Amino acid sequence: xxxxxMKIARLEADLSQEQLAVIVGVTRQTIxxxxxxxxxxxxxxxxxxxxxxxxxxxxLFWEE
Numbered sequence: 738x739x740x741x742x743m744k745i746a747r748l749e750a751d752l753s754q755e756q757l758a759v760i761v762g763v764t765r766q767t768i769x770x771x772x773x774x775x776x777x778x779x780x781x782x783x784x785x786x787x788x789x790x791x792x793x794x795x796x797l798f799w800e801e
Contacts, residue, residue: 739774743797746790747772761785 747757747768754768761768761782770776771786778786787794 740772740797743786743790744772746792746797750790752790757786757789760789 747754750757752760754772755765758765758768762785763782767776767778767782771778783794783798787797790797
């Protein structure tokens with residue numbers, strides 16, 4: 738399942754995939770795979786992404 742919430746939050750923060758990747762210490766491809774729903778990030782990475790985007794884990798990763 739695609740992570741549209743993460744992509745929207747990234748765009749609202751005016752960050753490219755590359756910029757977010759640098760902030761959280763992964764490759765741009767990792768950010769792409771997470772947004773595409775093809776990679777299940779670790780809790781540590783989820784927390785780093787949430788902090789970088791100023792969102793909660795629920796905001797970005799909770800499925801409704």
